[in-house]
Amino acid sequence: MNIAIASGKGGTGKTTLSTNLAVLFAESQKVVLSDLDVEEPNSGLFIKAELVHEENKFKIIPEWVEDKCTLCGICQDVCNFHAVIQLGTKIMVFPELCHSCYACSELCPTEALPMIPKKMGVLKHFNQGNLSFIESRLDIGEEQAVPLIAQTIQYVNENFLDNIIKIYDAPPGTSCPVIEATKDADFVILVTEPTPFGLHDLKIAVETMRELKKGYAVIINRYGIGNDDVLEYCNKGAIPIIAKIPNDRRIAELYSSGKLIYNQHADARRQLEGIMDYILKLNQVIIK
């Protein structure tokens, strides 16, 4: 079962939730945690586990072979992303604009643009007891997170059975990286905070999940700060709130030094156990 932890707004506690939940699950059963916030992966700062596998990840881009090129101009014409440009007697490829559609390469009449791999990031696989942790990290300067997110999900799917609980720590926002990270999820948990920014971005995230036709529920983090508008919004829309993590400076302090809260904060643990029960019940429904 795939559970994505997402949020519109950044810094609401996605990583805190994902890491603590994963470790709590691991006390009693096998679980996979995968950090899909490949631009700024943070889960690894909180998980102590042994590196068992590492691989470079590549995007596939065209490479110009001057000897074979007749400068017919087809490649430039077919590229909708302006990633292949003819300049005088040269063909220039702009890898950061390329979407790896293969059109230029396969429609070239003289095979002058073979597709070659270009490194875009690194995937690492760690194990600790029941917990497997998969993290991907985009290389600095690479602009597209989506291909790396897609390959990371593929790695998880190929290496773990369907019936294992898999927790995906998604990137913030609601644009293409978030869609990629949530589109294969069986259920999405949206983490928010009870502030005007939290509410505004939650509404966008909810609209996104409705668009994707995903089941979703909300966790309110830093509960007690701000106002009741998030609560009222969820109640009005019949959106389940599955946990309220209290606003507590001590949680922020633990987080700041890279520590987990599940075994350090009694109330937070109760809330996490509630979330775990909720996920397990969902899992039973899905299996049926």
Added chain:
Amino acid sequence: MKEIVVISGKGGTGKTSITASFAVLGGNNVVVADCDVDAADMHLLMQPDFAQSEDFYSGELAIIDQDKCTQCDECANVCRYSAIPIIDGKYIVDALSCEGCGYCARVCPTEAITNVDLNVGKWYVSTVKTGNIMVHAKLGIGADNSGKLVAKVKNEAKQTASDTNKDYIIVDGSPGIGCPVVSSISGANFVVLVTEPSVSGLHDLKRVYQLVKKFKIKAGCIINKSDINKQVSEEIENYLEKEDIVHISSLPYDETFTEAMTKGKTIVEYDKSKLYNSMIESWEKVQLIANK
């Protein structure tokens, strides 16, 4: 005219609250651009009037005319995004997976596929409560091409600032290091990095600064919630010194930021004590360095 971009790597460090405060302090001398287009929040503090709005088109989506389709499978065969599944015997484009490369339309033998321009959002030019102009946007749900919308918002802000002889453009960037961030910092005169003293804050600061370095833009840093972890705060200060990043200021962990936000106000309108003074000092420092 100087372009100042505020980014953070990590989300939730206080970027928007700080940017909006600068906008208020800068008053009529500033054009504001909210470039965090897929979670744009600054309007909640600035109360823009949405006076002028325009649709933003970017990218394409393939559409299959079922009457012309002969189910030859060519389109699905060349699609690298698995965006043309067969549903009830029909080839249907999955809009969320289609990247708009147009390859399918080029190979379709019966010209059954056309590409339509995608409306990916809206952008606005507004007057905000302090009288400044703000350019902002709303990205459509699940839309692609946020980098291009960011570029649009920034260029409009630039144009407005130059037409009206303003000294500054202040840009609120998005979290991360990907295309919207690259779009928002390219061409900037000065980057303000807002961080917090947590292991994640420092980790993300380092990554986003590596990106800023590639663009050879001068940077300064505000350490928000600086007293939440003294040790990490010191580590950040050491990192700033090593990398020659100006330490603009350190702000305390203070829930007044949230209180102000719930009232729809920036911290400099809500609190006239310590935080107010810190923000004024920060803004003066930012102007000084941006003009160097």
